[in-house]
Amino acid sequence: xxxxxxxxxxxxxxxxxxxIASPFLLKxxxxxxxxQHPETNALLTRLRADPxxxxxxxxATPRLNLGRYFEQLVIFWLDNLPSVTLVGSNIPIFREKxxxxxxxxxxxxxxxxxxxxxxxxxxxxxxxxxxxADFVGPMQKDTLKxxxxxxxxxxxxxxxxxxxxxxxxxxxxxxxxxxxxxxGCLFYPYSTGATPAVLPERISEGGLKRPWLGRNxxxxxxxxxFDHFLILEKKRWLTPYFYPEETLxxxxxxxxxxxxxxxxxxxMPHLVHLMRDEGxxxxxxxxxxxxxxxxxxx
Numbered sequence: 001x002x003x004x005x006x007x008x009x010x011x012x013x014x015x016x017x018x019x020i021a022s023p024f025l026l027k028x029x030x031x032x033x034x035x036q037h038p039e040t041n042a043l044l045t046r047l048r049a050d051p052x053x054x055x056x057x058x059x060a061t062p063r064l065n066l067g068r069y070f071e072q073l074v075i076f077w078l079d080n081l082p083s084v085t086l087v088g089s090n091i092p093i094f095r096e097k098x099x100x101x102x103x104x105x106x107x108x109x110x111x112x113x114x115x116x117x118x119x120x121x122x123x124x125x126x127x128x129x130x131x132x133a134d135f136v137g138p139m140q141k142d143t144l145k146x147x148x149x150x151x152x153x154x155x156x157x158x159x160x161x162x163x164x165x166x167x168x169x170x171x172x173x174x175x176x177x178x179x180x181x182x183x184g185c186l187f188y189p190y191s192t193g194a195t196p197a198v199l200p201e202r203i204s205e206g207g208l209k210r211p212w213l214g215r216n217x218x219x220x221x222x223x224x225x226f227d228h229f230l231i232l233e234k235k236r237w238l239t240p241y242f243y244p245e246e247t248l249x250x251x252x253x254x255x256x257x258x259x260x261x262x263x264x265x266x267x268m269p270h271l272v273h274l275m276r277d278e279g280x281x282x283x284x285x286x287x288x289x290x291x292x293x294x295x296x297x298x
Contacts, residue, residue, distance in 0.1 A: 008243075009048075009051075009241070010051050010054075010055060011236065011239075011241060012051065012054055012055060012058055012073070013047055013048065013051045013054060014238075014239045014241040015069075015073060015238045015239055015241075016044075016047070016054060016073045016076070016077060017044060017239075018238050018239045019070065019073045019074060019077070019183060019238065020035045020040060020044075020077060021035060022183055022208065023183075023204065023206045023207050023208060024181075024182060024183060024204055024206075024207065025121060025182045025183060025184045025185075025186075025203065025204060025207045025208075026148075026180055026182050026202055026203065026204055026207075027202060027203065027204045028179070028180055028202070029179070029204075030116055030179035030180065030181045031114075031177070031179055032109055032110075032114075034077075034078070034081065034084070034109070037081065037083070039081045039082055039083055040077070040081065043077070043080050043081065053076075053080070054076055057072065057076045058072060058073075058076075064235065065234070065235070066120060066234050066235050066237060066238075067119070067120060069235055070118065070119075070120040070183070070238070071089065071090075071104070071105075071118050074105065074116075074118055074181070075089055075105070078105070078107055083109060083110065084107050084108070084109050085107060085108040085109075086105075086106075086107045087106045087107055087108060087113075087171050087172065087173060088103070088105075088106050088171055089104065089105050089106070090102050090103075090104065091103040091106060091167060091168075091171075093158060093161065093163050093164045093167060094163065095161075095163050100158065100161060100163060100164070101154065101155060101158055103115055103158060103159070103164065103167075103168070104116060104117045104118045104155075104181075105117075105118055105181075106168065106171065106173055106176070108172075108173070112175075112177065113168070113173040113174060113175060113176040113177065114176065114177055114179070115156075115158075115159055115168075115176045115177065115178040115179070116178075116179055116180070116181040117151060117155045117156055117178070117179075117180050117181060117182075118181050118182075119147070119151075119180075119181075119182045119183075119184070120182075120183050120184050120238070121137070121144070121147060121182065121183075121184035122137065122138060122184050122185050122186075122187065122237060122271075122290075123135035123136060123137055123143070123144045123184070123186055123187065124136055124137075124138065124187045124212045124269065124290060124292070124297075125186060125187065125188045125189065125196075125212075126297055129188065129196040129197070129198050129199065129200075130198040130199065130200060130201075131145075131200065132144040132145035132148060132200040132201075132202070132203075133145040133146075135186060135200070136297055138268055138269040138290070139268060140297055144186075144200065144203075145200075148202055151180055151182075156178045156179075156180065157178075158178075159176045159178055184207075184208070185207070185208035185209065185210055186203065186207065186208070186209050186210075187209075187210050187211060187212040187289070187290050188209060188210075188211055188212065189211070189212065189213065190211040190212065190213035190217065190221050190289065191213075191221070196209070210287075210288055210289055210290075211289045211290075212269065212289055212290035212291070212292060213289065213290075213291060213292070214291070214292050214293075214294060214296065215256070215259060215260075215263065215291055215292065215293055215294055216294050218252060218255065218256055218259075218291065219252055219256065223252065223274065223286075223287075224274060224276075224286040224287050225276055225286065226251065226274035226275055226276050226286045227249065227250065227251060227275075227276055227277050228244070228247040228248065228249055228250075228274075228275040228276070228277060228283055229247060229248055229250070229254075229255050229258070229272060229273065229274050229275065230242050230246065230247045230248065230272070230273045230275070231248075231258060231259065231262055231270050231271070231272050232270070232271045232272070232273060232288075234271075236271075237271050240273040240285060240288045242273065242275070242283075244281075244282070244283050247275060247283065255272070259272070259291050263293045267293045267296075268293070268296075269290040269291065269292045269293075269296065270290065270291055271288060271289070271290055272288065272289060272290070272291050273285065273287075273288045274286040274287050274288070
């Protein structure tokens with residue numbers, strides 16, 4: 001990937017394209033495959049000419065953390081497909097006064113009611129590459145196993161609850177079909193590369209895989225040649241798209257100094273994107289990976 005200084009595709013449009021086209025994290029894939037629908041191509045063509053509707057939609061939603069940002073990109077996409085009738089998002093379900101959870105997304109397509117559970121997830125492998133419990137989120141609040149158990153044992157089963165059926169019926173939805181709509185990436189220790197021999201049972205072989213390494217290993221491993229880099233804020237984790245003038249210049253010593261400044265503010269894994277100056281006023285991507293603070297995850 002190269003980025004020239006005159007190129008100004010908004011991050012949000014690149015992120016929307018990634019949300020639609022990137023591989024699913026799970027073997028269990030949603031139906032229908034609206035990413036391949038001609039209406040999706042037509043929408044993206046319009047947005048490339050004028051991204052203002054997308055930017056206005058996002059600007060109208062306050063406090064966009066990564067998960068909320070991801071959801072709003074999906075909502076905007078479906079709401080702008082003529083064949084889709086978006087009925088609701090984040091629909092709360094209660095039993096008396098106790099919350100049972102939320103329906104992430106409910107819509108009609110070709111006369112059929114659909115329910116999608118949305119998530120964007122990044123997990124770092126710290127043990128067996130076949131064990132879902134050994135994939136830990138950057139904040140260590142969840143694991144791949146915990147997420148998928150809740151997804152399949154609770155979230156996707158919500159429409160079967162009487163309370164949920166009553167709410168969905170009131171919205172004109174019956175015989176709802178539920179699917180996960182999960183995107184993201186799994187990260188593996190740098191020494192093993194990004195091509196593990198085995199995967200957790202529920203994970204797609206075609207999903208995204210990248211490396212991670214500890215800060216103390218940064219000067220020891222053989223990194224791709226780079227002379228620019230960018231430490232990505234969390235909302236920029238979807239795509240490594242960048243404008244050249246926002247990057248930092250330097251090789252491993254400069255990266256070490258920059259990551260130490262970041263760790264001094266917040267000791268959690270940070271996503272780093274490496275680039276190399278190829279001349280002709282452009283930078284070429286050399287890869288993206290997590291760098292973790294010393295001692296992580298302990």
